[in-house]
Amino acid sequence: xxxVRTVELTRTYRSGAADLVVFDGVNLEVESGECxxxxxxxxxxxxxxxxxxxxxxxxxxxxxxxxDRDLSQLTDPQLAEFxxxxxxxxxxIHYLLPEFTALENVMMPLLIGGKNHGEAEREAAVWLGExxxxxxxxxxxxxxxxxxxxxxxLARALVTRPKLLLADEPTGNLDLRNGEMIFDLLRDLxxxxxxxxxxVTHNLGFARRCDRVLQLEAxxxxxxxxxx
Numbered sequence: 641x642x643x644v645r646t647v648e649l650t651r652t653y654r655s656g657a658a659d660l661v662v663f664d665g666v667n668l669e670v671e672s673g674e675c676x677x678x679x680x681x682x683x684x685x686x687x688x689x690x691x692x693x694x695x696x697x698x699x700x701x702x703x704x705x706x707x708d709r710d711l712s713q714l715t716d717p718q719l720a721e722f723x724x725x726x727x728x729x730x731x732x733i734h735y736l737l738p739e740f741t742a743l744e745n746v747m748m749p750l751l752i753g754g755k756n757h758g759e760a761e762r763e764a765a766v767w768l769g770e771x772x773x774x775x776x777x778x779x780x781x782x783x784x785x786x787x788x789x790x791x792x793x794l795a796r797a798l799v800t801r802p803k804l805l806l807a808d809e810p811t812g813n814l815d816l817r818n819g820e821m822i823f824d825l826l827r828d829l830x831x832x833x834x835x836x837x838x839x840v841t842h843n844l845g846f847a848r849r850c851d852r853v854l855q856l857e858a859x860x861x862x863x864x865x866x867x868x
Contacts, residue, residue, distance in 0.1 A: 649702035677847035680856035728797030787818035
């Protein structure tokens with residue numbers, strides 16, 4: 641059974657007197673353990689698709705299944721709990737809370753999920769070690785480099801041990817060296833923790849290193865041909 645399956649997924653937005661169709665009738669299956677890259681031009685709807693799969697938005701029509709669960713049947717509080725437990729998000733911008741340390745930022749999803757402070761602190765420290773930042777736990781985001789900030793964001797995404805990692809241009813704000821480091825780390829964690837990952841990227845070199853590459857174009861998903 642696929643971990644994620646979408647059936648005839650459509651998302652439209654009202655724009656003035658007309659409807660703007662982002663995509664229409666998108667069918668997608670992502671197998672458990674797969675690392676899938678999605679490429680396409682800016683504005684094609686890649687981020688919108690991630691938001692829908694990650695239960696941050698609801699489709700205009702169509703159905704999203706996570707394992708055997710139809711996400712459309714969940715209430716908003718149930719979706720919030722589902723996101724906290726099952727999905728890790730990494731964005732192009734790290735969105736760290738500047739007033740908190742790296743450790744406190746990584747603890748946040750655990751505290752929201754109901755873990756006690758001591759347990760959350762221990763697990764957050766383990767994950768900061770996983771991303772190579774065991775010596776930076778007490779640093780605030782402004783005291784970290786761009787690559788370090790994104791590593792904290794990756795630890796925060798995975799601290800709840802989700803089944804699905806959604807990464808939207810996770811290297812987009814980084815220089816080449818740091819981008820390579822973050823992508824290598826992401827792939828290593830994908831394998832070592834048996835994640836299922838969907839990565840939106842403009843970096844075709846990174847996309848080629850995933851198990852499968854799909855292109856979103858003109859509202860449709862199709863296998864990427866390898867053309868630039």
